[in-house]
Amino acid sequence: MMVKDRANFNYFHFLILVHLLSIGGRNNYLEITSGQMSRIINRSQQTASKVLIDLERENLIERVKNNKKFGIRLTEEGYQTLQEIYIMLKKSIDNSKNNKIxxxxxxxxxxxxxxxxxxxxxxxxxxxxxxxxxxxxxxxxxxxxxxxxxxxxxxxxxxxxxxxxxxxxxxxxxxxxxxxxxxxxxxxxxxxxxxxxxxxxxxxxxxxxxxxxxxxxxxxxxxxxxxxxxxxxxxxxxxxxxxxxxx
Amino acid sequence: MMVKDRANFNYFHFLILVHLLSIGGRNNYLEITSGQMSRIINRSQQTASKVLIDLERENLIERVKNNKKFGIRLTEEGYQTLQEIYIMLKKSIDNSKNNKIxxxxxxxxxxxxxxxxxxxxxxxxxxxxxxxxxxxxxxxxxxxxxxxxxxxxxxxxxxxxxxxxxxxxxxxxxxxxxxxxxxxxxxxxxxxxxxxxxxxxxxxxxxxxxxxxxxxxxxxxxxxxxxxxxxxxxxxxxxxxxxxxxx
DNA sequence: ATTACTAAGGGACGAGTAG
DNA sequence: TCTACTCGTCCCTTAGTAA
Structure with a gap:
């Protein structure tokens, strides 16, 4: 298994990316606040804010400020990142089914x-x-x-x-x-x-x-x-x- | 999306679990050292050792000591954990394909x-x-x-x-x-x-x-x-x- | 309401090392 | 060799708060 070494990519980054994808963040900018995100990962609003800043820096999400709120969506790179992880997992699971004692x-x-x-x-x-x-x-x-x-x-x-x-x-x-x-x-x-x-x-x-x-x-x-x-x-x-x- | 709050489960824990699965750790105890694991997650041997201890405590892997080395395999719970994440990802990705602007x-x-x-x-x-x-x-x-x-x-x-x-x-x-x-x-x-x-x-x-x-x-x-x-x-x-x- | 800065505390990571 | 302990350092998380 080859795992790209992503600076600043931990489990929270992963969960937030998956969450954005699951609620339609691939094609649309979603109005979702750092407070809502914090509930997804069970951390403070400040931590969620930091995760979003990290993801934006790593070019995995795009944010558009509108008044005080952000519209957020995945970038193509963000989507590809999830797809890579998905493929890696799929291979492992499929592989394990052929695996003999x-x-x-x-x-x-x-x-x-x-x-x-x-x-x-x-x-x-x-x-x-x-x-x-x-x-x-x-x-x-x-x-x-x-x-x-x-x-x-x-x-x-x-x-x-x-x-x-x-x-x-x-x-x-x-x-x-x-x-x-x-x-x-x-x-x-x-x-x-x-x-x-x-x-x-x-x-x-x-x-x-x-x-x-x-x-x-x-x-x-x-x-x-x-x-x-x-x-x-x-x-x-x-x-x-x-x-x-x-x- | 519902994410179980797993204490002590971060990206490294996830990567190591996936790695074990991909090399056949579902049905067999694998002879794999904390040093080899450390290279997978790009961290020190000590950190990898800690991750393995955590995974064992959380009942996601089993380890059998043989001399100084361990044989390691996934528990059923460890496998299910990966499968849950897989299903969550699959749903998100499938969903995103139907998602309209x-x-x-x-x-x-x-x-x-x-x-x-x-x-x-x-x-x-x-x-x-x-x-x-x-x-x-x-x-x-x-x-x-x-x-x-x-x-x-x-x-x-x-x-x-x-x-x-x-x-x-x-x-x-x-x-x-x-x-x-x-x-x-x-x-x-x-x-x-x-x-x-x-x-x-x-x-x-x-x-x-x-x-x-x-x-x-x-x-x-x-x-x-x-x-x-x-x-x-x-x-x-x-x-x-x-x-x-x-x- | 928001987002996100600063400061402080705690937890994570790794060097050294014992067994 | 191996695993994993201690401990120093640093980073991450969060409370308080500004904008």
């Missing part, structure tokens, strides 16, 4: 349990039907290190998911599994101010699992895919990866 | 010239063809009193208009006339903070004229209509009227 963590060795679970018929058929593929036998385990990723991971359970039913066989009960479509990619970037950025490395489509039996360990994420993620993406233990939930 | 003035006696000009064949036919009616012979003259209406009246020439050509007969030359579709209505309102408001009085569709020969007198507006405006609207000399240009 992501996690950063290191690949660690699993307990080998993953392979066992993936191979159980009770899960295998459901995975095949609901994910569209039979998972490679074995989960990729990613350990989160920053506390805020663990909080986000705890929030996962509230996100829309593909639900795999639990089942029992003669020996024991197997819990439900929630699957979240996601992409995984190696983290090779220096953080420039914000989002994860990738460099020539291919994202791989995967699913993040939330297992009934382990969903309280918020620092671990288990990931499955149609093929071995480590092999396809050439990843090894200790590598840092970024997992983006697709929603 | 208007004039307030008093009805005065014309020189009787109007009737003469209206009756000239060279104009009459063009009025009929371009306005769709033959004007009542005689113009209504409205005298502007506030200086800012005179400035707006001077701007009229830049607005889109219906152009009536001048002509000459054996005696002399008659100049062009620009016509602007407008409505006229008696001004009976106490100014409540803004726009002209009407009370049970019917607007009448008319045209404002700008005559080549008199367009330098910015305090006088000449109005024509299919019937006598004074009679139809029951107006007399000295009454204050509002003339809204329709564009």
């Amino acid at each position: 992501f996690f950063k963590g290191k690949i660690v060795t699993g307990m080998g349990e993953g392979a066992y679970y993936m191979s159980l018929e009770g899960y295998k058929k459901q995975f095949h039907d609901k994910l569209g593929y039979e998972p490679y036998p074995g989960t990729l385990n990613v350990r989160l290190e920053d506390k805020h990723y663990m909080i986000s991971r705890k929030d996962l359970i509230n996100q829309p998911s593909i639900h795999i039913e639990g089942f029992k066989n003669s020996d024991r009960t197997f819990g439900w599994v929630k699957c979240y479509a996601a992409t995984i990619i190696q983290d090779v970037n220096i953080n420039h101010d914000s989002n994860p950025v990738s460099k020539n490395i291919k994202e791989m489509d995967v699913h993040v699992l939330l297992l009934e039996r382990t969903h309280h360990d918020n620092s671990l994420i288990e990931v499955i895919g149609p093929q071995s993620i480590k092999e396809v993406s050439n990843l090894k233990n200790g590598d840092t990866v970024i997992i983006k939930i697709k929603n | 208007f004039f307030k003035g008093k009805i005065v006696t014309g020189m009787g010239e109007g009737a003469y000009y209206m009756s000239l064949e060279g104009y009459k036919k063009q009025f009929h063809d371009k306005l769709g009616y033959e004007p009542y012979p005689g113009t209504l003259n409205v005298r502007l009193e506030d200086k800012h209406y005179m400035i707006s009246r001077k701007d009229l020439i830049n607005q889109p208009s219906i152009h009536i050509e001048g002509f000459k007969n054996s005696d002399r030359t008659f100049g062009w006339v620009k016509c602007y579709a407008a409505t006229i209505i008696q001004d009976v309102n106490i100014n409540h903070d803004s726009n002209p408001v009407s009370k049970n009085i019917k607007e009448m569709d008319v045209h404002v004229l700008l005559l080549e020969r008199t367009h330098h007198d910015n305090s006088l507006i000449e109005v024509i209509g299919p019937q006598s405006i004074k009679e139809v609207s029951n107006l007399k000399n000295g009454d204050t009227v509002i003339i809204k240009i329709k564009n």
Whole structure:
């Protein structure tokens, strides 16, 4: 986001400009006093007067004195200023709607349990039907290190998911599994101010699992895919990866 | 326009909130430092730190400390705050597009010239063809009193208009006339903070004229209509009227 | 009525710095 | 490094008031 450094432009200046616009101050000189303006911004008449003087100096409004009162209207520059802010806000809000939850963590060795679970018929058929593929036998385990990723991971359970039913066989009960479509990619970037950025490395489509039996360990994420993620993406233990939930 | 009085919410708070949103701070905790924030608002790290503390206190952002750094994201309230401002701005801007130029003035006696000009064949036919009616012979003259209406009246020439050509007969030359579709209505309102408001009085569709020969007198507006405006609207000399240009 | 100047007080901003 | 405290300075807000 680029913000022009406007000398003498604070929240009151902004509010007064918006107010003038909303009551028709783009095409007409409005008869509105500093006293009325002061009520809009909840400050004294003197402060409102000062704001109006500032806005006039910055060429954001024009004023025409008539007797003791002023007629006031926005200048083209004043209108453009509001439009810029509007566009900036609109972009941010629109952008936020496409914005997905992501996690950063290191690949660690699993307990080998993953392979066992993936191979159980009770899960295998459901995975095949609901994910569209039979998972490679074995989960990729990613350990989160920053506390805020663990909080986000705890929030996962509230996100829309593909639900795999639990089942029992003669020996024991197997819990439900929630699957979240996601992409995984190696983290090779220096953080420039914000989002994860990738460099020539291919994202791989995967699913993040939330297992009934382990969903309280918020620092671990288990990931499955149609093929071995480590092999396809050439990843090894200790590598840092970024997992983006697709929603 | 209604503006919630937010204690501790100034332009910097607004800018930082927008920035967080634009880089994905709605769904994820972002690793962003007070130093980076200070560059966004062009203030010191200390001031940015203060702004973040304020935003957290006001429950507009959440922060999770991890070692020395924070992960930061917007709260639902923070997001709603930006959305409110966005909607307010959008309404103002949309509104301004429907906003028409208007004039307030008093009805005065014309020189009787109007009737003469209206009756000239060279104009009459063009009025009929371009306005769709033959004007009542005689113009209504409205005298502007506030200086800012005179400035707006001077701007009229830049607005889109219906152009009536001048002509000459054996005696002399008659100049062009620009016509602007407008409505006229008696001004009976106490100014409540803004726009002209009407009370049970019917607007009448008319045209404002700008005559080549008199367009330098910015305090006088000449109005024509299919019937006598004074009679139809029951107006007399000295009454204050509002003339809204329709564009 | 207005607008806006002056003076005074308080709050905001930033340098220095601790943790 | 990071955040955020203290404190000095300066700016902003407002009461009083002139025009």
